[in-house]
Amino acid sequence: MPVVQVEAVRKSFGAVEVLKGIDLTVERGEVIAIIGRSGSGKSTLLRCINGLEVIQAGRIEVSGHRLDASGKGLRELRKDVGIVFQSYNLFPHLRVGENIMLAPRVVLRVGRAEARQRAEEALAEVGLGERFEAWPDNLSGGQQQRVAIARSLAMKPKVMLFDEVTSALDPELTGEVLATMERLAGHGMTMLLVTHEMAFARRVATQTVFMHQGKVWELGPSEQLFGAPQTPELRQFLGSGLK
């Protein structure tokens, strides 16, 4: 059974239709990169998958939780879906460790000792094992982003969504965050990422989706999609200074 199933999803903001019937399936362990111009709907699609945006039509199913226009079952679904944002969004009033322990404790109701263990494991996974007691404000952008990834990991999600997570970072910090993501992929995490890092998508993603004008324009194994784009739109997109 696929981890994520998106069927005929439509989403409008006012009169503007941003997603015009999207179909997408993510199997367990797959890493799918979503690329496309700004405004092509790629971030919106990601945000729809964990219900941060409400869809108007179609169906989204994540590991057995179904999401439709009614918005029911949202919290159950979110327990299985981690998301990392461009702007980290750590909780500034909590130390790094507390940031990570909070949701397992209050949402999943795990005990303090287990929450702490989860947090330590997650921090180790992102290579920040020694920053448990640090304040988010005292970390670099790249470190904050890795803590944000750890915060999601501690919920033990079935799939992780990454929404342009390196767009606010300089090249060096981008590299450290991408390395973390690559390690996660290597450990078998199912991942869906919106990104402008074409080289990363090509190397790490099993499949790449090219979105254009609110539709899945082209989809295929990354090597094939980047190596031999089929549509003029993708050729133009890849050709426009991104090589």
Place this chain on the structure above:
Amino acid sequence: MIRTFSESEFLFIVASARWTLLLTVLALLLGGALGFVVALVRTSRLAPLRMLAAGWIGMIQGIPVLMLLFLSYYGLSLAGVDMPPIVAASVSMALYASAYLGEIWRGSIQSVAWQQWEASAALAMSRAQQYRYVILPQAVRIAVAPTVGFVVQLVKNTSIVSIIGVVELARAGNLVNNATFAPFKVFGTVAATYFVICWPISLLARRLEGRLHARRPG
């Protein structure tokens, strides 16, 4: 017979400050509890509730405290509810405080970055959990300085209840002045007593503001 303004008059005025303080504390506790509810309702997801809270804030802020006082004292006694002046005074000061504190705290809640709502929602927190663990702890820091600032206003505005016969600081000054005709000494004492109460609170507000801003740049 005209009395002279002596030590006993001075002490009478200063001692009456306890009623001013009591009123302030009651207004803060009752008004704070109500104001907290107002702030939560004002930031609710349900539009009718938000409008209700906005209506409350608008109404109380649009009425002079004096009218609240008259309504709760004379109005209710005409309706057959006999209320001691101190109770009517506490109630009207609490109503007044609830609207202003509600508005201050509404602003504090709303100045927490909206991404904090999104990040906590994405971690499957319920609305109540978002408030309890993520939003309110941040809003409290923002709220401390303006809240303490409002307390200073509250202390001074309690003087208005002298009109219905509560012998707090201002009323005590009036009484002593009528007996001594020494307005400069009397009201000088009254003003100095208010100052002694309010000045430390103002200092505290400024210090808290400075410290919170210094701790969290950006």
